[in-house]
Each structure stands twice: as C-alpha cells, then as structure tokens.
Amino acid sequence: MCHNIVYGRLHKPCGCFIAMSTEKKDCNSPQCLFSTSHPPTCRSRNCDSMMNVPKQVPIRISPVNCPDCTRDKGERARINALKDAWRAKGTPPQTPAASQGVQSWSG
Ligand SMILES: [Zn+2]
Ligand SMILES: [Zn+2]
Ligand SMILES: [Zn+2]
Helix, strand or coil, X not given: CCEEXXXXXXXXXXXXXXXXXXXXXXXXXXXXXXXXXXXXXXXXXXXXXXXXXXXXXXXXEECCCCHXXXXXXXXXXXXXXXXXHHHHHCCCCCCHHHHHCCCCCCC
16 A cells, blocks of 8 residues: 655644655555556556545654644734733733634633
8 A cells, every 4th residue: 555755844842744745655556546566557446445544754843832832822812912901901902803703702
C-alpha cells in the first residue's frame, strides 16, 4: 500500500505539524492502484484502491507556537482582558469586538 510522506515543520509547544512538501512512497506492488508497478489496464477490484495514512516527517522543529495557535492565544488573552474589564465595571465593554463574532461573554 502506497503512502505519502509529508515533510514539514513541527511546532513543539502546540504540537501542530505544518506540511511543507509531500512525496509519494511507492510500494511497488502490482496489486496497488497507486503503484507505478500496477498495470494501467488492470480492472481488478481486488487491488488496493486506498492509500495508507500519510507519514509525517518533521524536517524542522520550531520552538514556538504555529501562527494559528499564536493567533488563538492572542485572541483568548484579548477576550479575557475585556471580560475582566467588564467585571470590574459591571457593564459590557463598549468595543467593536461583538461584531467580530464574539457573541457571548459568559464563557
Ligand atoms: Zn501501493
Ligand atoms: Zn498550533
Ligand atoms: Zn490492479
């Protein structure tokens, strides 16, 4: 069964893997639809029509969060700060944050 090898960058703190390039690993089996050894004329239903799960190979290790997680963290910190301000004042904060998809202040 063939599988893809995905080379990429592993972000240590958040554990996210960002793919950079993909390479196909050929299993060289004539019974695998994805293999170059498979005859193009073969119509057998017994041949493998699925690829194996991709193998992730980190070629770079990053000591920081990935951009997505960094952004989420910043957003969460911002919301928490607004919530604190709200609690201190006793009124909902008058900011445009609500229009940016922040609907609930309870959680
Ligand atoms: Zn294969
Ligand atoms: Zn991440
Ligand atoms: Zn076949």
